[in-house]
Amino acid sequence: MADYEAVNTPMATVAATGLRKRVLNITVDEEWTANPKSYLHQTQDGTHEAVEIPSEDRQPIIDKLAQPKVLLGQWMATAVCGNDVLSSCSYSSGVVALQAGVLSFAGFCVVSLCLFMYRFVYEEVVTAIPLNGGSYNALLNTTSKRFAAVASCLSILCYMATAVISATTGVNYMTILLPNLNVVWTTVGVLGAFAILMLIGIKESAIVSTIMFFTHIITLTILCVASIIYTIKNPDIITSNFHNVTYPEVNYMGTTLKGDIWTALFFGFSAAMLGVTGFETSSNFIEEQQPGVFGKTMRNMWAITSLFNISIAVLTFGVLKMEGDDGIIKNSNYVLAQMGLVACGKWAQTLVVLDAFFVLCGAVLTSFVGINGLVRRLASDRVMPQFLIQKNKLRGTCHWIIISFFLIASSLVIILDADQTQMAGVYTYSFMSMMFLFATGCILLKLKRQDIPRQVHAPWWCIIFGMTLVFIGFLGNLLGNPKTLMYFVSYFIFVLLVVFGMLERVFLLRVLVVVTNLLFKDKAHRLPAEQVLIDNDELSKTNVQASPALEQETSKVSALVRNIKAIKNAPVVFFIKRADLVTLNKAILYVRANESTHILRFVHVYPEQTVEALETVEQLKEMIAMYDRVYPKLQLDFYSIVGEFDPVTVEWISQTYGISTNSMFL
Template structure:
């Protein structure tokens, strides 16, 4: 290896091109030349000065390369980070695909911003105001109201074994409760299981969960409303959109529980007075010509359909951020035990008073039971109660859908219009209107058939319930450092998934057409959600197709269309996101940028590091930021150093300063010693 000066490399009669050398202070350039072999026995040559010194180390040579590659970086940012790679566009200029160079800045949060940030944190803490009974009442309308359409379905396949099937179906929920408690403790964020999947996996899987969840909420509302109408014989048309606007805070699950308790007491009294003649008769007729195999199949089919008596539990995590800390397990308990006892006892009393032939062919079993044991007055009470409570189930679906719509809007899947609330009541009018319209389309597309909606509802609900063990399995693998209590055993998640798969298979075996109904609705909604996620890529594809035909640029109106497409792509890609980083390790930083590149359609990324004067900024933060800014030519990476401590209020203040919602601020998984909760920060977790 020998050293040659820059002047020695120039041709005779011309000055060396000093512009091609970015580092003006370098005196020499190193060229690899094979040195002559020394003679045998000759002494080693001695160093004669700087020209014979050793070449630069690999580390400094690589650093020099980075400096030379970034010699055109503007000091104030901007410009275009063009690449030598060929462009896919023929006629459009190549810079269209690239972004400008990022900038580094230091900022201090102002007093007004800090005040607003503290107010946001206090408002979020104050939103968790629901106690165990109020929170139970919200989902209680759907959970306890599901008995009106679960009992007839179970009786049609299980007959006299229906109480056994309903009891076993209720016990299945013991597998789900600890899983749901662990998820709610780790991620107490509304919109679950969509938000669970968003924080433990990719956006694609999260959107699949959102599609299933929206279908479940809509099916809950439609089936509840249609069942209520069936109790009135189709004579009353109930505008449940108006009910949602005016009564979204009115819940009557406790009253319904008392009425069912009263019916049970009357039925028990009648059973004691009349004896067990009817139930013995039903048992004899129901067990004729049954073998052990057919009996087991009847009980299993009843279990598969009996889980519909638990619908509504999936709605509780959707508003978990509104429940007081530590009350979520009690809410699940308050819903589980009444559903377990009342469903089984109600079916037992039906068998004790109503002939089996009437039970199998009757849709309004409870009203028949009421008239049998007490007469017309109790039947009227049951019908009125069914209508009111099932309308409450509509409200439960509305509430869950509104939380989901708002979360999707904050994540930029839906327009910001879905975050708007009426000034007086605080009602999410746009979300309610959209949900009602979607539910009407769903019901109309089924031919206004309750049986079709019920089939779709059963499979969708079971699939949504399967998302909870899947989420906790991904939580343990991808976000194991998150603090939560309790921690379920690892085997419980795959066991619950296997049980969910068996129940789904049993429902399909009872009626294979269920797959077609559910798949049609799910695929349509999932495709719509995927389009909202890939909207920039869709527009990019349309722009590419436009660019392939040069003749389109010759006419004014087609040229205007192309310009509008380019402007739309540019506008959508300029919406910024933020990554909160603690370390300057290049592997951590590059994984964060890869997540943004794969999951967010943006060309504007803010890399933010909070620091104080005592510790200072990590030594390699600036150098590694420059490398990342060059490595992603399609993203402008800005480095922002914030001279503040990392607290929820300061993060909220920074969100106001940068005009980026906290839901679009990403961070790595905090450890056990992290003093704040994920719900307080409102950020998304994107790495282990």
């Protein structure tokens, strides 16, 4: 540490203000040891390493990155997420009709307006931060990791609810052709079949998704045309439905209320949000889309879902009555198939059933693929347990993710007894909560990250009005079916505990160390409670040499201590462009607040060793050395690297020092 005994901390030159550059000479007291001799803190001082990237190391990385990557065009990208969104027509029409009656179309019109505004919200965020991850990624770049983790929990629930309601609805449609099917266990079987396919290594194909998407559109078009013809030939049904209006009774906080126009509009709109669930899917694979495609994808999804949802909502009451064996209430789980039967006969019903089953199975596959990618991202970001991304040697798939997802999804099917309405409620809660958080991320992006360029700027009125509609929809589902909230909250808390247990794993391990030492310590030698734990943010001036007695490393807690050391010794990289005390301090504070490590490595990349560049390196060296003393529980290393700051350099750093790119920040 001889180099760090006198530290110069220059301030940036401010032009035309009359201020002069100040140099502070700081003397370090070598008699005071800043570093506690404990596994809880860093054990050595920060170092400086000057590195030049060998040209022979760059070429293999350049060749690897230069390999052509197949990116999705407008319609393939639309198809991948469109199957998820458009498949919801198969189950939303019946659910909305039970709440709004003949005003179902009005609910879908308001939802269409909401999505129209959210298009711009999604486009602003994604064009500013074009990375996979959806709402999690948006909040990760504007708030703390803990807040972003909440969004990730909602994303997990969305994927789970998508798989569950899609599988259940598909099986319900198949009961028309196979009446003796047990819906609950057949649904579990469908989920299990896709889990096995994922374990084998099947991947979602954009080509297959495109074929399924357009097949589904053709089927819905045939159904709509047939329903229009039937309605024209039999106008008495639609006339009767709209002239003799009786609005459905609604459940209000467990009490049945007589329906009227206001309950139909309010609860109908809330239920109609189910018809566009999956709208956020496109933002989860933005890196696989060609430049400029995302906005077109959002436009296509909005237009197609609005067209079919509103059309089917009107035509349902042109073909079917509310009451009776052929009515909507009796056939609410498979309204589209019943429309096909009445409007065009058995062949149309069979076509709709098979189409619905296959497109809904496609949505199940999308859920498995999506959850696999999301959890791998979260595990790489140290938000989910690392064992989840272990790959089996046989097929190279992440079996723990697939098996865990299957078990959780199956438990929801069994607990809810495959009740499609309750499942729809869980799905809608998750979807709308995530939509609200995404808009929150857009607001924070406008306020905190104005420097990031973006192709679209969502108007403030769009954001506020869109969030208001989403909140109203959430409130309507809460008031209309409060029992479903219990299931949503239960699963949300379960996922949240896993995530926050991971984020606070060092604290939990420390608690286990204390409890173990406490239980196996003689009572006569036990410390009073106030001495059991020492706060992380306070330095003991009298005894910094060792851990608190109950956190001492002993043979009983050696395994726990090894885990704590492994977590804390995993370094985090922060790329620094210029010598700036404020930026350095912000980076340190971010790592202290969001990461469990006590090793932070600042990396400065510069193209050549000019006088100005070397001066910047020297200034950074001195500043980081000073902060290494200011934050004694962190080890602040400094790497000055000669080279171009590009993806090749980032990958070289990752390979050379064994640090994941997910642990690197700008």
